Structures are given as C-alpha cells and as structure tokens.
Amino acid sequence: MTRDDMIVDKLRAALGDAVEQVSDFRGERTVHIRQDKLVDACRLMRDDPELKYNFLSDIVADDYLPDYPRFAVNYHLLSMPNKHRVRLRVWVEDPDDGPPTAADIWPIATWLEMEVWDLMGVRFAGNNSLRRLFLPEDWQGHPLRKDYPLGYEEVQFSFNWQEIDSKKPYAKQ
Amino acid sequence: MAFLIPQASDSIQELTVEELRAKVGTGMEIIDPEEHMLLSMGPQHPSTHGVLRLLVELDGETVVNLAPDIGFLHTGIEKTMENKRYVKALTATDRMDYLSPMTNNMVYIMAVEKLLGIEITPRAQTLRLILAELSRLASHLVWLGTSSLDLAAMSVFLYCFREREYILDIFEMVAGQRMMVSYFRPGGLWRDVPPEFEPAVRKLLDFMPAKIADYEALLDKNPIFLMRTKGVGVISGDEAIAWGLTGPSMRASGVDWDNRRDQPYCGYETYEFDVPVEHEGDVYARYRCRMREMRECLRLIRQGLDRLKPGPVNIDDHKIVPPPRADLGRSMEAVIHHFKLWTEGFSAPEGYVYQVIESPRGEIGCYLRGNGTNKPARVHFRGPSYVNLASLPLMSKNRFIADVVATIGSIDIVLGEIDR
Numbered sequence: 001m002t003r004d005d006m007i008v009d010k011l012r013a014a015l016g017d018a019v020e021q022v023s024d025f026r027g028e029r030t031v032h033i034r035q036d037k038l039v040d041a042c043r044l045m046r047d048d049p050e051l052k053y054n055f056l057s058d059i060v061a062d063d064y065l066p067d068y069p070r071f072a073v074n075y076h077l078l079s080m081p082n083k084h085r086v087r088l089r090v091w092v093e094d095p096d097d098g099p100p101t102a103a104d105i106w107p108i109a110t111w112l113e114m115e116v117w118d119l120m121g122v123r124f125a126g127n128n129s130l131r132r133l134f135l136p137e138d139w140q141g142h143p144l145r146k147d148y149p150l151g152y153e154e155v156q157f158s159f160n161w162q163e164i165d166s167k168k169p170y171a172k173q
Numbered sequence: 174m175a176f177l178i179p180q181a182s183d184s185i186q187e188l189t190v191e192e193l194r195a196k197v198g199t200g201m202e203i204i205d206p207e208e209h210m211l212l213s214m215g216p217q218h219p220s221t222h223g224v225l226r227l228l229v230e231l232d233g234e235t236v237v238n239l240a241p242d243i244g245f246l247h248t249g250i251e252k253t254m255e256n257k258r259y260v261k262a263l264t265a266t267d268r269m270d271y272l273s274p275m276t277n278n279m280v281y282i283m284a285v286e287k288l289l290g291i292e293i294t295p296r297a298q299t300l301r302l303i304l305a306e307l308s309r310l311a312s313h314l315v316w317l318g319t320s321s322l323d324l325a326a327m328s329v330f331l332y333c334f335r336e337r338e339y340i341l342d343i344f345e346m347v348a349g350q351r352m353m354v355s356y357f358r359p360g361g362l363w364r365d366v367p368p369e370f371e372p373a374v375r376k377l378l379d380f381m382p383a384k385i386a387d388y389e390a391l392l393d394k395n396p397i398f399l400m401r402t403k404g405v406g407v408i409s410g411d412e413a414i415a416w417g418l419t420g421p422s423m424r425a426s427g428v429d430w431d432n433r434r435d436q437p438y439c440g441y442e443t444y445e446f447d448v449p450v451e452h453e454g455d456v457y458a459r460y461r462c463r464m465r466e467m468r469e470c471l472r473l474i475r476q477g478l479d480r481l482k483p484g485p486v487n488i489d490d491h492k493i494v495p496p497p498r499a500d501l502g503r504s505m506e507a508v509i510h511h512f513k514l515w516t517e518g519f520s521a522p523e524g525y526v527y528q529v530i531e532s533p534r535g536e537i538g539c540y541l542r543g544n545g546t547n548k549p550a551r552v553h554f555r556g557p558s559y560v561n562l563a564s565l566p567l568m569s570k571n572r573f574i575a576d577v578v579a580t581i582g583s584i585d586i587v588l589g590e591i592d593r
Contacts, residue, residue: 002257004366028527043590054414057536058540059525060540060551060556062525063191067328076527080428082437083436085319085527087527108415108417108560111417111560132244133244134243134593135244135247136244143249143252148252150256
C-alpha cells in the first residue's frame with residue numbers, strides 16, 4: 001500500500017464521509033475534506049505516528065468562477081520524517097464563512113491565512129488577525145478573484161495633477 | 174501618552190496610541206501603551222533590506238513586541254501572471270526574488286512542465302542545476318555582504334559584491350541579462366550556453382574557495398561580529414518547523430531537511446553533496462550554515478561541469494519549444510509552429526500542480542492551475558522570505574533593539590518576494 005492510499009484510509013476511518021473525494025494528477029494526491037472537519041483532519045495528519053505531516057508548506061486559495069462552490073482552499077502539507085507531500089483541499093461555498101483556522105495545529109497558518117484573506121477574500125473562522133496585509137487598509141475588494149478587473153492607477157504629473165486629484169476626493173480624507 | 178507626527182503642512186497633528194495603531198495596520202497588541210515606547214522602524218531604513226517596516230514596542234532598549242508591516246512593494250505579480258500566457262508570465266518571476274532569479278524561473282518552469290507532463294533533456298537539466306547553484310552562490314554573497322554591513326563590517330560587503338559581479342557577468346553571458354534573466358523556458362532553455370561559459374565557471378571554481386576563506390577570516394575572529402551574532406535571535410528546531418521557517422535559517426536550528434536531497438528534482442539525487450546543519454539556532458549558526466552551503470554550491474557546480482555533455486538543450490516538441498530559426502526558411506511546418514507559438518502560445522491541460530524547490534532562502538513553491546487555455550488560471554508562490562518573516566517576532570522578543578537588526582539580516586529576506 002502506498003503512502004497516498006494510507007492517508008486516505010486513515011482519514012476515511014477517522015472522519016467517515018467527511019472525505020469527499022480523492023484525486024490524482026501528475027503524481028500528486030489531493031484529498032478533498034468537508035469544511036467543518038478540516039481541523040480534525042489536520043490534527044490527524046500531524047499527530048498520527050505513521051503520518052506525521054509536521055510542516056505546513058502553503059495555503060493557497062483558488063477561484064473557480066463561475067462554478068459552484070466557487071472557492072477552493074488548498075493546504076500543502078509536508079511530512080519531514082516520511083519525505084512525503086500531500087494536498088488537502090476544502091471547497092468553500094461562502095467566502096465569508098470560510099474554513100476554520102489551522103493555527104492550533106501549525107502556528108504559521110495565521111500568517112498564511114492573512115495573505116489568502118487579503119488577496120482572495122476567504123475568511124478563516126477563528127483567525128482574529130485577518131487584516132489588509134499587502135494592500136492599503138481602505139482597499140475595496142480582493143484582487144485575485146476572477147471577477148476583479150485588471151486596473152491601473154493614473155500617474156500624476158504636474159500637467160494633470162488637478163484633473164486626477166478631482167477624480168478621487170477620497171484620497172484626501 | 175501622545176505622539177507627534179509632522180504633516181506635510183506646518184501644522185502638527187497629535188495622535189494617541191490607539192490612533193497610531195489604527196494608522197499603521199500591523200494589528201499588534203500593545204502591552205503597555207503608557208510606559209513603553211512605540212518605534213516605527215523603516216520602511217526607509219537601511220537595515221530592513223528593502224521596504225520592510227517594523228512596529229516595535231520597546232521597554233527601554235528591550236523589545237517587548239514586534240510586528241512587521243509589509244506590502245510597500247506589492248505589485249500584484251500573481252494577478253499579472255494569470256493574465257499572461259505561460260511563457261510571458263515567466264518574466265514576472267524574475268522580479269520576485271531579484272537576488273536569485275534563476276531559482277525563481279526554475280520553480281515556475283518546473284511547475285509548467287509538470288502541468289504539461291514533459292521531461293527535459295539531460296544537458297538542459299545539468300545546465301539548470303549549474304545556473305541555479307551559481308544563483309544560490311550570488312544570493313548568499315549578497316546576503317553575507319549586506320548582513321555583515323548591518324553589523325558594521327564594511328569591507329566584507331565590498332569583497333562580496335566583487336565576486337557577485339563575476340557571477341552576474343556569467344549570467345549576462347548566457348542570458349543577455351544580469352538579473353532579470355528569464356533563461357529557463359518550458360521544455361529547456363532559451364538557448365545553449367556559449368563556449369566561453371565553461372572556462373568562465375571553471376575560473377570561478379578556482380578562485381572562489383580562497384575568497385570564501387577570506388570572508389571567514391574577516392568575520393570568524395572578529396570579536397564585535399561574534400558578540401553581535403552568538404546567542405542572538407535564537408529559535409529552536411521545533412519552533413522553526415511550526416513557524417514554517419525553511420532553508421539555511423531552519424537548518425541552523427538543527428532541522429536536517431533540504432529539498433534538493435530529500436525530495437530531489439532536476440537530477441540532484443545523482444550528485445554528491447552535503448547538507449550543512451548547525452544546532453545553535455542563533456544568528457551565528459545561520460551564518461555558519463550559509464558559509465558552508467557556499468562551499469557545497471561549488472562542489473555541485475564542479476560535478477555539473479564535469480558531466481556536461483554536448484546535446485540538445487530543448488525538447489523536440491515544437492508545440493511547446495519554438496523551432497530553430499534556420500528551419501523557418503525550409504519547412505512550412507516550422508513556420509506554422511513558429512506562428513502559433515508567438516501568436517497564441519501553448520495550452521496546458523486542466524489540473525493543478527504544486528512544485529517545490531530549494532531556493533537560497535528556503536522552500537519556494539509554485540501552485541499552478543491550468544484550465545485548458547493558453548493562460549494559467551491560478552498561479553501562487555510560496556515565497557520563502559514571506560514565510561520566514563513570520564518568525565521574526567519570535568526571534569526578537571526580549572532582546573535588544575540592536576539585535577533585531579542582526580536578526581533581520583540573518584533570515585535573509587528579499588522584499589520583492591515578500592510583497593510580490
């Protein structure tokens with residue numbers, strides 16, 4: 001039995017039907033977990049003596065507009081003792097009611113979730129430090145969403161200073 | 174307690190601590206606003222290696238709390254890449270970690286190749302490895318120069334940049350560019366290296382060990398350097414893993430993990446090299462780790478050059494790699510391939526991959542999703558600098574403010590990669 005299969009067996013035994021789907025692509029195993037069981041799945045992944053996924057490499061949110069559920073959050077885990085990587089994936093139906101934070105299991109999750117919230121707008125339940133990290137605090141919207149247009153900021157020179165200033169009174173507030 | 178902030182006009186505005194906190198957007202909990210001093214360090218501060226801003230709460234000279242404020246260099250690289258074709262998006266990766274562009278190219282290109290399911294030629298693989306290691310060497314040289322400059326060791330900086338200049342000249346020779354190389358392409362390389370490449374790198378291999386010994390001679394017995402690095406910014410191995418610290422910073426805490434050895438890519442499994450591990454977890458251990466790693470880079474480059482055989486550097490699939498220019502005059506098919514590639518590019522299948530390699534700063538990862546079109550549907554980078562920065566507050570708490578400077582230098586951050 002490969003390690004990929006062992007993960008699925010262990011998660012299925014512990015969480016039952018919370019393991020929604022298992023997919024393989026280019027030799028990478030993805031386990032789709034139901035949102036409410038994510039923390040249990042993560043804890044099992046870290047604490048089980050045969051799994052030991054002690055390192056959270058990255059949290060990536062993906063936007064599948066126009067599909068529903070629209071957002072997918074990927075957790076890329078690494079087991080240093082077993083030299084193995086796996087991906088947990090959670091489908092998020094409502095970005096304001098996102099997956100629970102994984103900060104109890106891997107403290108770095110707080111920091112990674114901040115980036116996801118700032119740029120993709122998926123809110124992690126229980127993470128109280130979500131704030132604008134890369135963007136200004138008064139920024140509207142989340143730029144990595146697919147319905148967010150590519151925009152640009154007009155550069156102010158002396159000849160068009162007044163014109164651009166008058167278009168954005170909010171900049172002076 | 175109130176703070177005075179000079180405004181553009183002559184009037185002076187008074188801010189309370191609460192208002193200042195709301196203004197700065199670090200979300201840091203201030204433990205004692207009455208007694209402690211809040212210090213805003215950066216973004217225009219030479220020791221913050223770019224435009225990092227730190228909000229530091231000080232009790233006398235001791236750091237009580239610290240929070241990084243980032244985003245001054247945010248240019249939306251991921252969004253830009255999602256709106257460009259696979260090959261064109263490559264140029265954005267150079268601009269992330271501008272001190273080691275080759276490894277950034279490599280992680281993105283390897284993700285694209287994984288998505289397409291292609292294997293590159295042995296010569297391209299060896300050249301990629303040599304160039305990635307040269308890039309690591311150049312990046313470590315900048316790190317050594319700037320971080321020792323923070324600790325007032327001026328001369329090391331000058332020597333390091335002299336040797337880095339030589340490596341950048343090699344990059345210019347192969348790619349036509351010193352820093353924004355974009356040399357690795359899906360399916361291989363932009364073109365083969367010129368004949369002068371091998372002698373130039375051999376020359377580097379000849380003089381470099383003596384230079385590394387010189388740097389060590391300048392620093393290893395320097396009492397000021399030792400006092401400012403030993404026992405400073407300590408992080409334990411377990412904490413390093415929990416906080417996602419990677420690369421030499423993690424290996425300095427006794428965690429024996431290197432993606433090149435433990436999850437080999439690009440043929441690293443066939444090379445002989447050691448992974449330097451130190452156990453103290455302080456600034457000095459991180460310095461030792463990187464110095465030893467520079468020697469391992471030389472070993473890898475030497476082995477790579479020895480096994481460099483003539484051969485094609487690109488795969489023979491002209492749906493992905495442009496046909497040679499000479500073919501355009503003789504073959505109609507080549508003209509069609511050329512036209513298709515430069516007008517619409519290639520399409521990648523539906524699916525998502527995550528590729529991880531070892532950059533000079535740690536584990537750099539690229540998540541790439543294709544949706545059957547010629548543009549990536551989602552690109553995301555795990556910037557090692559971004560994740561490493563998260564453990565800075567942990568390393569600096571209850572230390573002197575001057576140690577924060579040494580610690581920032583030792584985790585080797587590049588703000589272009591943090592903000593992306």
